[in-house]
Amino acid sequence: MLVAHVSIELLGMVQNNMMRQQMTKKDSVADAVNSSAKSFREYVQSKIKDILRPTCQEIHSVVSQVFGISRSQIMWAVKRFMKGNPDEFLMLKELPKDEKLEWVLLCLAE
Numbered sequence: 001m002l003v004a005h006v007s008i009e010l011l012g013m014v015q016n017n018m019m020r021q022q023m024t025k026k027d028s029v030a031d032a033v034n035s036s037a038k039s040f041r042e043y044v045q046s047k048i049k050d051i052l053r054p055t056c057q058e059i060h061s062v063v064s065q066v067f068g069i070s071r072s073q074i075m076w077a078v079k080r081f082m083k084g085n086p087d088e089f090l091m092l093k094e095l096p097k098d099e100k101l102e103w104v105l106l107c108l109a110e
Contacts, residue, residue: 052086062093066100077104 056078063069063077081089084107092103 054081054086054089056082059089062089063104066092066104067097068101069104073104073108076108080107 059078059081064074095103
């Protein structure tokens with residue numbers, strides 16, 4: 001009977017050890033999948049930012065068409081919109097012509 005009891009305990013220990021190994025394998029696979037998903041999300045976000053960011057030529061083209069803006073203001077505005085939030089430049093593109101100069105001056109004043 002003692003042998004049977006020891007055998008049952010030994011069997012239980014072996015099963016527990018096997019379950020721990022399986023859990024470790026599952027955890028490492030889950031960690032790898034999670035890490036890959038995070039890297040992919042970061043990659044996609046960086047590409048979206050690159051797509052949304054206007055080129056310096058586009059910014060110069062739009063800013064230089066603003067009525068009443070000086071040459072030096074054009075250069076400052078191009079520099080400002082290149083470094084700033086892309087939404088501010090998008091706002092400039094969408095404004096009516098008579099409001100564009102005020103928007104550029106407001107952005108330059110910040």
